[in-house]
Amino acid sequence: QVQLVESGGGLVQAGGSLRLSCSASGRTFSAYAVGWFRQAPGKEREFVATINGVNAAYADSVKGRFTISGDSAKNTVYLQMNSLKPEDTAVYYCAMKDIRYYSNEAYSRPNEYGYWGQGTQVTVSS
Numbered sequence: 190q191v192q193l194v195e196s197g198g199g200l201v202q203a204g205g206s207l208r209l210s211c212s213a214s215g216r217t218f219s220a221y222a223v224g225w226f227r228q229a230p231g232k233e234r235e236f237v238a239t240i241n242g243v244n245a246a247y248a249d250s251v252k253g254r255f256t257i258s259g260d261s262a263k264n265t266v267y268l269q270m271n272s273l274k275p276e277d278t279a280v281y282y283c284a285m286k287d288i289r290y291y292s293n294e295a296y297s298r299p300n301e302y303g304y305w306g307q308g309t310q311v312t313v314s315s
Contacts, residue, residue, distance in 0.1 A: 191215045191304040195283050198309030201273055205313070209268040211283030211306060222286045222296050223266040225257060227279035227311075234299050237281070238268060242291030251277075273313045280308040 197209040211223060224239040238247045238257040245257050256269040266283060284302035296302065 191285055193283050193285060193304055193306035195281065195306040195309040198281060198311045200312045200314065203273060203275055203313055203315050205273050206269070206271045207273065207311060209270065209281055209283075209309060209311075211266045211268075213264045213266075213285060220288045220291050222288050222294075222302075223257075223259065224284045224286070224296055224302055225266075225268045225281060226284060226299055227277075227281045228308075229279040232279075234282070236297040236299075239295050239297060240266060241288070241294060241296065244291070244293045244295070246295035246297065248297075270311070273311075275313045275315045278311060278313050280310050282306055282308045 225237040
């Protein structure tokens with residue numbers, strides 16, 4: 190089993206920055222993709238960003254403001270969030286998908302991922 194733990198959420202003013210971390214432990218895979226999703230109250234979980242090897246993809250709503258990166262030595266994936274807006278307020282989840290090999294495929298649907306963290310709250314005040 191894989192355990193994912195998110196951290197780094199909090200309260201920030203509009204225009205500010207936060208860096209979320211997703212730390213993985215337990216069983217490891219030869220190749221995997223990691224995605225960040227978010228869910229605001231009353232809304233469906235939505236795709237934010239994903240990384241597949243060195244290939245990253247982003248939702249249009251965060252492109253140019255958010256950056257996903259990974260540190261394989263630490264088994265950690267980060268989501269750097271800059272120029273935050275009130276509409277970015279949500280619980281942010283990281284998810285992991287076992288893949289056969291790295292490619293430029295972007296996994297953007299929640300049901301493509303088998304492992305999820307518990308989420309971390311991000312609140313952006315106006």
